Amino acid sequence: MKVIFDRKNRLMKIAVYVGSAEVAADSRVKALMSRLEGAGISLYDIGAGQTLDAETDMLMSVGGDGTFLSASMLVAASGVPVIGVNLGRVGFLSENKPEDVADALLTGEYSVEDRTLLKAVSDGEEESYALNEFTVSRSGAAMLGVDVTIDGIALPTYWADGLIVSTSSGSTAYSLSVGGPIALPAAKVLIISPIAPHNLNVRPLVVPDDSMISVKVHSRDRKVKFTVDNRTIEVDAGAIMELSLAQFSLKRVRLNKSDFINALTEKLHWGEDVRNIK
Numbered sequence: 001m002k003v004i005f006d007r008k009n010r011l012m013k014i015a016v017y018v019g020s021a022e023v024a025a026d027s028r029v030k031a032l033m034s035r036l037e038g039a040g041i042s043l044y045d046i047g048a049g050q051t052l053d054a055e056t057d058m059l060m061s062v063g064g065d066g067t068f069l070s071a072s073m074l075v076a077a078s079g080v081p082v083i084g085v086n087l088g089r090v091g092f093l094s095e096n097k098p099e100d101v102a103d104a105l106l107t108g109e110y111s112v113e114d115r116t117l118l119k120a121v122s123d124g125e126e127e128s129y130a131l132n133e134f135t136v137s138r139s140g141a142a143m144l145g146v147d148v149t150i151d152g153i154a155l156p157t158y159w160a161d162g163l164i165v166s167t168s169s170g171s172t173a174y175s176l177s178v179g180g181p182i183a184l185p186a187a188k189v190l191i192i193s194p195i196a197p198h199n200l201n202v203r204p205l206v207v208p209d210d211s212m213i214s215v216k217v218h219s220r221d222r223k224v225k226f227t228v229d230n231r232t233i234e235v236d237a238g239a240i241m242e243l244s245l246a247q248f249s250l251k252r253v254r255l256n257k258s259d260f261i262n263a264l265t266e267k268l269h270w271g272e273d274v275r276n277i278k
Contacts, residue, residue, distance in 0.1 A: 012057050012105070015046040015080075017071040019063025026087060029062055032098040039106055046074065056080055058253065060101075061094055063087075065173070068094040069229040072131050072250050081112045083253035092172045093131070095263055096255055109256040115185065116167045116209055117246035120228065123239050128228045129246055132170030135227040136217050136241070137162030137195060139234060145218035148192065150211050157218075158202060162195035162225075165213060165243055172268070180204040184260060213243040 014036070018024045037043055043060075044053060048070060052059070061071035062085045072082050084094025085101050096104075104110045120128045128134075138144050138161055146158040166175035168183035171191055176182065180193040181204060190211060193204040207213075217224050219237040226235045235241075264270035 013042040014058045016060045019067035028098040035102045065091045065093045077248040081251035104255045114249040119246040122241045130229045132173045133166040135164045137225045140221035142220040147216040149214045160194040160197040164193045166191040215241045
């Protein structure tokens with residue numbers, strides 16, 4: 001079988017980012033690669049910090065959602081779409097079984113969707129981009145006071161262990177674990193969720209994704225943690241972080257057979273109740 005990538009009318013060229021040597025050695029992953037190469041698709045390995053070869057049509061992330069987040073930073077604003085391959089653990093970004101990926105790529109049963117990216121600028125530092133969320137959290141024992149403004153309007157100070165600003169893609173990640181709402185990936189929203197708030201009348205807040213959000217942290221500790229998806233650095237307490245919608249989006253490959261609601265049901269046992277058994 002010859003596979004033609006319609007956009008350029010030539011055989012597909014795919015960069016492969018693998019989460020670990022253990023994953024690379026999995027028999028299902030080897031079978032996927034063998035099947036794609038047998039059909040004429042050109043594959044090459046890529047690692048963290050490397051750049052894509054010229055005329056790369058797609059980036060394949062093999063692992064879990066953490067691997068997908070790392071892989072997505074390799075494409076940046078290039079417009080190269082990312083497809084996630086998962087080996088059975090919970091995953092919403094990397095949700096596809098190896099066998100399903102092979103079938104979809106060889107038959108063209110997939111589409112490319114846009115996923116919102118967030119941009120952060122902190123006190124003159126380089127811009128950072130996140131697909132799931134930005135998080136500020138304490139680095140020591142001291143509680144944080146987090147001042148937030150939305151389009152210049154100040155919210156009451158959050159007294160908490162930290163704060164998450166999440167995209168709709170990230171609503172099923174860290175934000176969900178602290179009680180944030182689930183949003184469909186296509187929803188144009190951001191979710192502001194406190195981590196272990198020290199007052200009971202604080203709830204997650206949903207705002208439009210074109211909001212300009214400013215975050216300033218107060219702490220008795222000199223440093224606080226600033227997490228960009230799965231990457232963490234320390235910044236000075238008192239630093240101001242400006243968060244906004246990135247000028248570009250992440251292109252994510254979605255198999256035609258995939259469905260977000262079904263994924264919730266399967267992975268998070270959404271609505272599991274004896275009365276719902278058909």
